Amino acid sequence: MKNEFKVISDLIEDNKKVLDVGCADGTLMQFLKENKNINVRGLEISKEKVQECIAKGLTVIEGNAEKDLKQFPDKSFDYVVLSQTLQAFLSPELVLDELLRVGKKAIVTIPNFGNWKVRLHLLFKGTMPITKSLPEQWHSTPNLHMCTIKDFVNFIKSKEIKMIKTLALNNNNVSNITNNNLGTKNLFADLGIFLIEK
Amino acid sequence: MNTEKNIKTLIVKKPLKLDCGKTINNFPVAFETYGSLNENKDNAILVFHALTGDQFVTGLNPITKKDGWWSFAVGPDKAIDINKYFVICSNVIGGCMGSYGPSHKDPETQKTFGTDFPVITINDMVNAQYNLLEHFGIKKLFAITGGSMGGMQVLQFITNFPDKAKTVIPIATTSSHSAQNIAFNELGRQAITADSNWKDGNYETNNINPGKGLAVARMAAHITYLSKKGLQEKFGRKLQEREDLKFGFDADFQIESYLRYQGSVFVDRFDANSYLYITRAMDYFDLVKQFNGNLSDAFKNTKAKFFIISFTSDWLYPTQENKDIVIALNSIGADVGFVEIVSDKGHDSFLLDVPDFLNALKNFLDKSYTELKNEK
Incomplete structure (x- = not known):
């Protein structure tokens, strides 16, 4: 299981109710279910991935987060997880609002467009950056709204969303992001992981 | 129970009050079973048939001499594995494969009922079939499933008997029969x-x-x-x-x-x-109206695990009508999964060899059964 999922799972206490939005093949869900006795549901747009989840005995609903989150009642989950997908929505702001409506807390992770490798790629090659966490060409990427860790922190602050925990993941090292080190983390982290609530 | 003409029949002695107001009693419910009921009686699956189906789900239908209507899905090692599960299916009342219906004789006049048979509903059908649980001594079914009108019966059954099924699989169905x-x-x-x-x-x-x-x-x-x-x-x-x-x-x-x-x-x-x-029973089916416009209320007393399946090319019971059921269940935090299967075989997809569908059904059942066993 990738390190990101270990970090996410450490943020969630045992026996909670969790919705994994864009749960893919259910790797995180299965881990949460088996190791933390978590009552976990998934929402996934890909039919193939939904089938993989069913084969693992996971409860998954085929659907689109931008349309289908509205069917869940307010605060019906302890945590709603959204892993590296926010940038792929037509309207990330609306999805974020929905996550915080449906979940008492949300865990959102974003690939960091501010990472130095990304910056250098654009600066020296003059083409859209391709990295480990951004593997697709500009014309085939699902990412519509790339942002940096700094962008996301500013956005969260502007929306008066409470940041409970902000973590940077860099080469499997996890560290806290603070006001003092934001610039550095924004340069070196591959991934930002945010535990937020409204 | 009589086994005349290859048809097994349970005579229901208890009076059943129908939605139309009439009461029937001493009426036959014809059924068939596949596989065997285990000692704990926790491996039973009640299958509900669609409009023109009958109790002969799989294998050779002894009356029509054709394959049973769900032969693709039910059988040894199939999606509904009869090596593992005990499958029960009964002919709906109003039907013509042995259960009480318009071709039976009115016990009072000794004349064939014809249109003097009372109008029955999906609710009446499942209430009649419920007697089979008592007949077999089954406290809780492992699963209930069916497509089309069978799916309507699934929804009505879990509404009427919320703690009588562990898993609930309505397929290509609706909670309210559309104008079309x-x-x-x-x-x-x-x-x-x-x-x-x-x-x-x-x-x-x-x-x-x-x-x-x-x-x-x-x-x-x-x-x-x-x-x-x-x-x-x-x-x-x-x-x-x-x-x-x-x-x-x-x-x-x-x-x-x-x-x-x-x-x-x-x-x-x-x-x-x-x-x-x-x-007529299908047309009268409106679970939403039964609960005054709030479908969620139909399911609020059940802890069952739901899995709903629709098909892309089904325009008779389209995905959206199946999703309405998912939405109603989600809005009360029920345990519900949903998948739309890609198939160009239309509404009939659930009866045919559609591997994605059959795999999903098998995986859901087998994983849920393993979980049930681990709970104990």
């Missing part, structure tokens, strides 16, 4: 009653059969079970055993010949009055 579906059913009923042999439903007394009307009803319905793409790919404009058009009204096209065949074989196995009664 009522319209198609009405077309079928009109075809039957317009047949001069129908005789206000008393054709059996006159030893005749409204076969033409019933065949037309079947042909019209059959079109609704397929998709435009499926029809086009299978038949296109291919001609039936002829080089060119004949400039007449014989079946020039293969699709015409196919429909005529479907109509004629149906008449041999199905009763016209039963067709009227069962389509």
Whole structure:
């Protein structure tokens, strides 16, 4: 299981109710279910991935987060997880609002467009950056709204969303992001992981 | 229980009050079982059949001598594995494969009921079938499932008996029969009653059969079970055993010949009055209205695990109507999974060899059964 999922799972206490939005093949869900006795549901747009989840005995609903989150009642989950997908929505702001409506807390992770490798790629090659966490060409990427860790922190602050925990993941090292080190983390982290609530 | 003519029958002694107000008692419910009930009696699956189905789910149907209607899904090692599960299916009341229906004799007058048989509903059907649980001594079914009208019975069953099933799998169905579906059913009923042999439903007394009307009803319905793409790919404009058009009204096209065949074989196995009664039951089905406009209330007392399946090319019970059930369940935090299967075989997809569907069904059942075993 990738390190990101270990970090996410450490943020969630045992026996909670969790919705994994864009749960893919259910790797995180299965881990949460088996190791933390978590009552976990998934929402996934890909039919193939939904089938993989069913084969693992996971409860998954085929659907689109931008349309289908509205069917869940307010605060019906302890945590709603959204892993590296926010940038792929037509309207990330609306999805974020929905996550915080449906979940008492949300865990959102974003690939960091501010990472130095990304910056250098654009600066020296003059083409859209391709990295480990951004593997697709500009014309085939699902990412519509790339942002940096700094962008996301500013956005969260502007929306008066409470940041409970902000973590940077860099080469499997996890560290806290603070006001003092934001610039550095924004340069070196591959991934930002945010535990937020409204 | 009698086993006359290969039909097993449970005589229900308890009176059953029907939605129409009448009460029936001492009535037969014909059923069939597959596999064996284990010692804990926790491996039973109740399958509900659709409009023209019957209790003979799989293997050779002893009456029609054809494969059972769900042979693709039910059998040894299949999606519903009868090496593992005990499958029960019964003929709906109002039907014509042994359960109490319009072709039975009225015990008071000793005349065939015909249209004097009370109008039944999906609710009446499941209440009648519930007696099978007591008959087998099953406290809780492992699963209930069915497609189309079978799915309606699934929804009604878990509503009426919220703690009697562990898992609930409605397939290609709806919680409220749409105007379009009522319209198609009405077309079928009109075809039957317009047949001069129908005789206000008393054709059996006159030893005749409204076969033409019933065949037309079947042909019209059959079109609704397929998709435009499926029809086009299978038949296109291919001609039936002829080089060119004949400039007449014989079946020039293969699709015409196919429909005529479907109509004629149906008449041999199905009763016209039963067709009227069962389509009426479907039309009356409105679980949303039963709960004053809030479908979620139907399911609020159950802890069952739901899995809902729809098909992309099903325009009779489209994905959105299946999703409405998912939405109602999600809004009360129920345990519900949902998948839409890609298939160009239309509404009939649930009866056919559609591997993605059969795999999903098998995986869901087997994983849920393993979980059930681990709980103990």
